[in-house]
Amino acid sequence: MSFFKKLFTREKKEELDQGLEKTKTGIFSKISRAIAGKDKIDVEVLDELENILISSDVGLDTTVKIIERIEARVAKDKYVGTSELNSILRNEIVMMLAENEKEELEDWLPPSAKMPYILLVVGVNGVGKTTTIGKLAHQLTKQGKKVVLGAGDTFRAAAVDQLKIWSERVGCDFFDKGMNTDPAAVAYETVQYAINNNCDVAIIDTAGRLHNKIGLMKELTKIRNSADKKLEGAPHDVMLVLDATTGQNAIEQAKAFTAATEVTTLALTKLDGTAKGGVCIGISDQFKIPIRYIGVGEGIDQLQIFNKKVFVERLFEK
Amino acid sequence: MFDNLSDRLEGAFKTLKGEGKLTEINVAQSIKEIRRALVGADVNYKIAKEFTDKIKEEALGTQNVLNAVKPGEMMVKIVMDELVKLMGTQSVGINVKGKPGVVLVAGLQGSGKTTFSSKLAYYLKNKKNLKPLLVAADVYRPAAINQLTVLAEQIGAKIYKEPDNKNPVEIAGNAIAFAKANSIDVVIVDTAGRLAVDEEMMTEISNIKEAITPNETLFVVDSMTGQDAVNTAKAFNERINYDGVVLTKLDGDTRGGAALSVKYTVGKPIKFVSMGEKMDTLDVFHPDRMAQRILGMGDIVSFVEKAQDQFDEKEAKRIEKKIKKNKFDFNDFLGQLNQIRKMGDIKSLLNMIPGMSKMTKNLDIDDNAFKKVEAIIQSMTPAERGAPELLNMSRKRRIAKGCGREIHEINMFIKQFDQMRKMMHKMSKGGGMRGMPGGFGGK
Numbered sequence: 001m002s003f004f005k006k007l008f009t010r011e012k013k014e015e016l017d018q019g020l021e022k023t024k025t026g027i028f029s030k031i032s033r034a035i036a037g038k039d040k041i042d043v044e045v046l047d048e049l050e051n052i053l054i055s056s057d058v059g060l061d062t063t064v065k066i067i068e069r070i071e072a073r074v075a076k077d078k079y080v081g082t083s084e085l086n087s088i089l090r091n092e093i094v095m096m097l098a099e100n101e102k103e104e105l106e107d108w109l110p111p112s113a114k115m116p117y118i119l120l121v122v123g124v125n126g127v128g129k130t131t132t133i134g135k136l137a138h139q140l141t142k143q144g145k146k147v148v149l150g151a152g153d154t155f156r157a158a159a160v161d162q163l164k165i166w167s168e169r170v171g172c173d174f175f176d177k178g179m180n181t182d183p184a185a186v187a188y189e190t191v192q193y194a195i196n197n198n199c200d201v202a203i204i205d206t207a208g209r210l211h212n213k214i215g216l217m218k219e220l221t222k223i224r225n226s227a228d229k230k231l232e233g234a235p236h237d238v239m240l241v242l243d244a245t246t247g248q249n250a251i252e253q254a255k256a257f258t259a260a261t262e263v264t265t266l267a268l269t270k271l272d273g274t275a276k277g278g279v280c281i282g283i284s285d286q287f288k289i290p291i292r293y294i295g296v297g298e299g300i301d302q303l304q305i306f307n308k309k310v311f312v313e314r315l316f317e318k
Numbered sequence: 319m320f321d322n323l324s325d326r327l328e329g330a331f332k333t334l335k336g337e338g339k340l341t342e343i344n345v346a347q348s349i350k351e352i353r354r355a356l357v358g359a360d361v362n363y364k365i366a367k368e369f370t371d372k373i374k375e376e377a378l379g380t381q382n383v384l385n386a387v388k389p390g391e392m393m394v395k396i397v398m399d400e401l402v403k404l405m406g407t408q409s410v411g412i413n414v415k416g417k418p419g420v421v422l423v424a425g426l427q428g429s430g431k432t433t434f435s436s437k438l439a440y441y442l443k444n445k446k447n448l449k450p451l452l453v454a455a456d457v458y459r460p461a462a463i464n465q466l467t468v469l470a471e472q473i474g475a476k477i478y479k480e481p482d483n484k485n486p487v488e489i490a491g492n493a494i495a496f497a498k499a500n501s502i503d504v505v506i507v508d509t510a511g512r513l514a515v516d517e518e519m520m521t522e523i524s525n526i527k528e529a530i531t532p533n534e535t536l537f538v539v540d541s542m543t544g545q546d547a548v549n550t551a552k553a554f555n556e557r558i559n560y561d562g563v564v565l566t567k568l569d570g571d572t573r574g575g576a577a578l579s580v581k582y583t584v585g586k587p588i589k590f591v592s593m594g595e596k597m598d599t600l601d602v603f604h605p606d607r608m609a610q611r612i613l614g615m616g617d618i619v620s621f622v623e624k625a626q627d628q629f630d631e632k633e634a635k636r637i638e639k640k641i642k643k644n645k646f647d648f649n650d651f652l653g654q655l656n657q658i659r660k661m662g663d664i665k666s667l668l669n670m671i672p673g674m675s676k677m678t679k680n681l682d683i684d685d686n687a688f689k690k691v692e693a694i695i696q697s698m699t700p701a702e703r704g705a706p707e708l709l710n711m712s713r714k715r716r717i718a719k720g721c722g723r724e725i726h727e728i729n730m731f732i733k734q735f736d737q738m739r740k741m742m743h744k745m746s747k748g749g750g751m752r753g754m755p756g757g758f759g760g761k
Contacts, residue, residue: 126428158464165460210570247360247544249572
């Protein structure tokens with residue numbers, strides 16, 4: 001690893017640290033408080049642990065799973081001291097993440113074999129799709145990729161303008177057909193634009209939609225299909241953007257969007273504002289879809305590759 | 319997703335069968351189930367605990383629970399009553415008196431402030447006959463001002479903006495002066511989304527508040543928010559001491575436990591619920607409905623309202639006339655199907671009917687439930703659709719080919735349709751509900 005890369009990584013870590021500061025103090029001070037004055041993992045400690053995990057938005061199902069695993073271990077080893085609780089918990093969380101985060105991402109670039117690489121971005125209202133697209137376009141452009149943004153949110157007032165401003169900020173290409181046009185046509189023509197203009201990546205924005213609106217979910221399927229019609233295999237990635245402050249409903253969202261568009265990757269936004277890094281654990285456990293990005297701040301640079309090793313390390317660092 | 323509370327309690331009380339009475343142990347068990355149901359609905363775990371402790375006390379303290387024939391039902395009732403009590407027993411309106419009245423809207427990014435602000439303007443304009451002014455005080459998010467401009471235009475409200483001014487405190491202050499000069503009744507200040515942990519931005523919002531002294535400060539919260547709702551609600555309250563809460567995106571399928579967390583933590587009333595992207599989808603808050611929703615107990619009132627939303631009086635009158643003349647045809651039927659579909663997906667509709675969720679739980683009803691029927695009708699000629707009596711054997715055979723179904727399926731459908739038509743005709747003549755068959759589209 002080059003010196004510069006090291007430096008870069010360290011900077012990133014610092015940002016993640018700051019972003020996760022609340023999560024850390026959340027989980028850690030709580031665990032130490034829970035085990036203060038105890039030397040053995042007993043029912044009370046486990047109950048307290050259940051509360052801690054739930055309050056971090058890990059989710060009920062995943063929390064119960066973790067608790068049961070620890071219970072089983074305590075039963076097997078007869079005596080497990082509270083001093084080991086952190087390391088046991090850490091192992092459990094690493095294992096949960098490992099089940100579907102196969103590769104350890106340091107960085108992500110679109111495979112050059114697929115050019116243009118088409119990325120469709122979906123999610124419910126207000127999760128931060130457009131902002132995530134802007135940040136992502138910035139990263140890719142900085143790394144020398146030619147990017148075009150497709151303004152597929154033709155519904156929400158001024159959504160096209162918002163994306164356009166991002167493209168200007170980033171200095172990348174922009175394609176739109178104006179407001180109130182057919183988003184499937186925008187997707188189709190964005191792909192065409194990317195082909196004609198030798199773009200490396202096309203990122204297509206879509207309007208936010210609640211996952212229980214069947215008509216709107218069908219529209220998403222149509223958008224997906226029309227990209228495929230122009231370029232077989234497109235979109236190569238469908239990224240579902242989830243708001244980290246969302247509770248249990250995130251699971252329902254992931255289910256419905258996956259059914260409509262075969263989501264291949266997740267981006268988790270607003271991780272800086274919440275005490276809830278725990279949501280990463282729950283989502284990873286419940287879905288076999290890897291988290292690729294996390295948003296940890298408002299700055300254009302504050303979109304990071306989700307690296308589970310780093311994430312867990314930060315979570316458990318004292 | 320999590321089973322609803324009634325299901326959970328039923329499980330907890332199964333062990334009670336034959337005893338018919340609550341014991342301390344059984345109460346403890348059902349209390350745990352209630353707590354999990356609440357947490358599953360995103361109620362903050364601490365609040366869920368405090369709440370269930372109270373329920374426990376009540377359940378053990380009241381003789382009629384211990385002696386109730388159906389302790390499970392009694393328990394659910396206690397929970398419901400307590401929940402409603404907590405959420406506020408009646409809805410609280412907003413105060414827009416003043417010359418002009420001033421409303422400040424604040425919240426996290428993406429919670430729906432701009433959409434809500436516009437809906438509020440629409441509501442004040444059309445329901446209260448007031449002249450609102452929307453103020454674009456979000457100077458950060460790209461195109462935020464444009465968004466409000468477009469929405470203001472849509473609803474025909476005035477907007478105040480200063481695209482080159484990056485100081486929201488100044489903009490808000492200037493807007494008030496503008497309102498005074500232009501005989502505006504209510505000023506609605508839409509602010510940028512901000513995190514509760516962002517010191518600078520939180521200072522900014524409290525400065526805005528100080529500068530314009532609003533009669534009403536509203537905190538907008540996404541109904542899908544998880545455990546963190548408590549912290550955010552508290553932090554905003556400490557800084558701007560808001561008067562009420564707005565719950566957005568309730569047209570989703572979230573249980574909305576955040577509503578309880580926020581109310582419980584800061585004790586401020588929930589004043590509006592917002593559900594949809596259309597401008598007229600703003601409603602006052604109904605505590606009882608919210609309690610039912612959190613508990614996953616069905617919401618018959620919302621079901622009826624949803625049906626009413628889709629209800630077109632003219633169309634209904636037309637159909638009624640046709641039924642009276644026994645002229646209800648396939649076109650009308652297709653129209654009715656579409657109307658039902660517009661209300662949302664069928665499963666979630668069924669779940670709004672109390673007791674229904676248990677029956678639909680393992681049922682995979684999707685949007686395609688009506689597809690077969692639709693395909694049959696769409697394989698008919700316009701003439702056939704308008705006159706069901708036309709259908710003879712050769713026509714039926716053609717229809718079967720057209721929709722890829724067997725001829726007996728076509729026959730069955732036409733028979734059912736015929737029965738339905740007769741029944742509706744009978745009812746329209748005042749025959750009442752007598753002899754009503756099992757409804758249309760049966761399997």
